[in-house]
Amino acid sequence: MTIPEFLTYIVIFLAVYVQVFLLFTYFEHFKEIKALKREPLPDLVNPPKVAIIVPCWNEEKTVHGTIASILALDYPADRLEVIAVDDGSTDNTWQELLKYENHDRVRIFHKENGGKHTAINFGIDNTDADIIGGLDADSFVAPDALRRMIGVFQAHPKTMAVTPSLIVDEPKNLLQFAQRAEYNMSTYNKKMLSLLGAIHVTPGPFSLFRKETFQQVGKFRKAHNTEDQELAYRMQEHHLPIEHCVNAYVYTRSPNTVKKLYVQRLRWIYGFIQNTIDYRRLVFKKEYMNFSFFTLPSGIISIIAVVYLSLVFAYDAVLFIVKKITQYSIAGFHHGGTIHLHFDWFYINTQTVSLLTIFLYALLIFSIVAGTRLNKQGNGLNWHIIAYILIYSVIAPFWLLKAVWNTIARRGQPAWR
Amino acid sequence: MKGFRKYFIVLIITISVFIAAWLFSVYINDRKLAEIKEAQNQATVDVLSSETQFDLLQEASCQDTSNYLSSEISDLADKITYGEQNFGDQTQLALLKQQYSVLEVKDFLLTKRIAERCKQNTVTILYFYANKDICQDCVNQGYALDALRQQYPSIRLYSFDAHLDSSTIRALLSIYKIPSTLPSLVIDGKTYSGFMSVDALKKALPTTLTNPPKAATATTAVKKAATSK
Numbered sequence: 001m002t003i004p005e006f007l008t009y010i011v012i013f014l015a016v017y018v019q020v021f022l023l024f025t026y027f028e029h030f031k032e033i034k035a036l037k038r039e040p041l042p043d044l045v046n047p048p049k050v051a052i053i054v055p056c057w058n059e060e061k062t063v064h065g066t067i068a069s070i071l072a073l074d075y076p077a078d079r080l081e082v083i084a085v086d087d088g089s090t091d092n093t094w095q096e097l098l099k100y101e102n103h104d105r106v107r108i109f110h111k112e113n114g115g116k117h118t119a120i121n122f123g124i125d126n127t128d129a130d131i132i133g134g135l136d137a138d139s140f141v142a143p144d145a146l147r148r149m150i151g152v153f154q155a156h157p158k159t160m161a162v163t164p165s166l167i168v169d170e171p172k173n174l175l176q177f178a179q180r181a182e183y184n185m186s187t188y189n190k191k192m193l194s195l196l197g198a199i200h201v202t203p204g205p206f207s208l209f210r211k212e213t214f215q216q217v218g219k220f221r222k223a224h225n226t227e228d229q230e231l232a233y234r235m236q237e238h239h240l241p242i243e244h245c246v247n248a249y250v251y252t253r254s255p256n257t258v259k260k261l262y263v264q265r266l267r268w269i270y271g272f273i274q275n276t277i278d279y280r281r282l283v284f285k286k287e288y289m290n291f292s293f294f295t296l297p298s299g300i301i302s303i304i305a306v307v308y309l310s311l312v313f314a315y316d317a318v319l320f321i322v323k324k325i326t327q328y329s330i331a332g333f334h335h336g337g338t339i340h341l342h343f344d345w346f347y348i349n350t351q352t353v354s355l356l357t358i359f360l361y362a363l364l365i366f367s368i369v370a371g372t373r374l375n376k377q378g379n380g381l382n383w384h385i386i387a388y389i390l391i392y393s394v395i396a397p398f399w400l401l402k403a404v405w406n407t408i409a410r411r412g413q414p415a416w417r
Numbered sequence: 418m419k420g421f422r423k424y425f426i427v428l429i430i431t432i433s434v435f436i437a438a439w440l441f442s443v444y445i446n447d448r449k450l451a452e453i454k455e456a457q458n459q460a461t462v463d464v465l466s467s468e469t470q471f472d473l474l475q476e477a478s479c480q481d482t483s484n485y486l487s488s489e490i491s492d493l494a495d496k497i498t499y500g501e502q503n504f505g506d507q508t509q510l511a512l513l514k515q516q517y518s519v520l521e522v523k524d525f526l527l528t529k530r531i532a533e534r535c536k537q538n539t540v541t542i543l544y545f546y547a548n549k550d551i552c553q554d555c556v557n558q559g560y561a562l563d564a565l566r567q568q569y570p571s572i573r574l575y576s577f578d579a580h581l582d583s584s585t586i587r588a589l590l591s592i593y594k595i596p597s598t599l600p601s602l603v604i605d606g607k608t609y610s611g612f613m614s615v616d617a618l619k620k621a622l623p624t625t626l627t628n629p630p631k632a633a634t635a636t637t638a639v640k641k642a643a644t645s646k
Binding site (some may be wrong): 013016017020021024028293294326327330331332346347349350351352355356359 | 421423424426427430431434435439445452503560561563564615
């Protein structure tokens with residue numbers, strides 16, 4: 001066995017281990033997960049006061065929709081307020097917000113531009129609500145989402161943050177349908193991490209926090225443009241539980257071009273790497289258990305696996321191209337080679353690595369199907385899975401490689417958009 | 418499940434998955450080897466049949482004599498090559514490759530005998546190569562020979578791994594004075610050493626193959642037919 005072959009086995013072994021771990025968790029909590037699908041809307045006793053902060057930076061076109069979706073939430077009106085913070089917009093966002101100047105449930109603020117996390121912190125400083133959350137201007141909340149998430153807080157008094165399930169809103173092109181499959185898979189992954197007590201990100205769109213969270217660990221910090229991830233790391237460090245509420249749906253607009261997706265994912269992956277480096281003291285520490293022994297290592301393994309396998313693939317592709325060029329230069333168009341027009345099972349690749357790769361893809365497809373069902377997006381078996389596998393197999397290595405390269409080369413953090 | 422118990426169980430499951438995949442792969446590869454053996458046996462029977470047929474029909478018309486190896490023979494070569502690149506255990510494959518080489522030599526000798534007796538212009542090429550890891554020119558020679566065979570399908574090409582541990586191949590190397598420089602070719606009895614381009618190969622072929630007097634023959638035949646009417 002050559003060194004590259006040995007490394008390939010190691011990478012595949014770790015990748016299979018991660019997926020089997022998630023699958024094991026799924027079946028370990030199967031009854032609980034199955035019951036979630038029929039979970040009734042919770043009756044809230046003494047509903048806590050909730051503040052949803054809407055950080056706005058040049059959101060003149062979407063801010064009304066965002067605020068309207070919050071005001072339409074199924075929640076006692078006197079216990080819910082919207083705090084819209086204009087973060088130094090250069091368009092008419094502030095003029096649009098002024099329309100809510102006299103609204104009894106919406107408070108508006110204007111501040112100099114300082115980044116999204118400063119706008120949210122500004123909102124946190126200006127509310128006395130028990131539960132505080134944020135909602136990006138590109139996302140919309142299902143009417144029952146807040147009630148369900150508050151239900152989780154009330155059922156689990158020690159829970160300090162609750163995250164929703166994100167669904168791609170109205171996908172229009174192939175790329176967005178692929179992202180819908182990916183987001184559905186994320187719901188599966190996040191629920192499993194939630195069951196493991198090991199969530200590593202509280203997404204910007206509608207993650208809710210008890211106000212004590214900020215008192216205990218501080219507010220949002222500037223953190224490689226992934227402040228929502230850094231806060232989750234900090235909460236894990238302080239043993240503040242984070243739960244995922246599967247039935248709370250938030251619809252978010254997804255990038256509609258490869259370039260926009262690339263920029264977004266580069267920011268996410270770079271942020272993950274940097275935050276993990278910043279919090280490397282949490283890795284393999286028994287006191288942080290699953291977050292320390294599973295979440296962080298599995299994220300690192302995923303990046304290493306994709307980077308390594310894509311490099312191997314690129315190397316093979318270069319060899320193939322060189323071979324074809326050599327063939328044409330020697331033999332012209334009579335390059336020969338045996339072309340098997342008939343099917344012969346003999347040539348099906350049945351090497352151990354290939355079989356394990358098939359197994360890995362099967363687990364991946366299972367996670368998408370299970371996530372799709374959790375998101376109530378159908379039975380899960382649809383062409384979005386194929387779109388996801390084909391598109392992401394090609395483009396994901398690029399942002400992963402770039403994020404790794406930026407880390408190695410100590411480049412600056414990627415732009416927001 | 419608390420603590421590290423779950424990590425251990427998942428480790429056991431993952432190792433089991435790996436072992437299952439490995440066992441399944443070994444099982445399938447064994448099946449593939451069996452298929453190669455079966456095809457090889459069929460080819461052996463075909464060669465023996467051709468030889469026997471030739472001996473039986475010594476005095477009969479050349480038209481009745483055929484020495485075509487079974488149609489699976491080129492497929493067999495492809496499968497052995499595939500096996501070399503993809504199967505873990507090469508021991509059995511090396512044996513199959515030796516048998517295949519002997520089979521090729523038998524077919525080559527039979528072809529020569531038939532060609533001599535029946536005055537056929539059968540062109541044979543013996544191609545001696547080495548593993549691609551030590552002989553890149555051999556890979557390139559393979560491309561050139563593939564191209565040549567596509568242009569002249571009647572050529573009978575026999576490939577031999579010069580480094581294969583086989584007395585038959587050692588005998589061939591000695592008879593045709595094959596140098597250590599590979600690739601080497603024997604085209605119609607003449608030995609060539611080093612890489613040969615498609616053009617060089619064409620030049621080495623007998624003119625009866627590269628410039629067949631088909632047009633003249635056809636014209637003469639037509640004229641004769643017209644005259645007889």
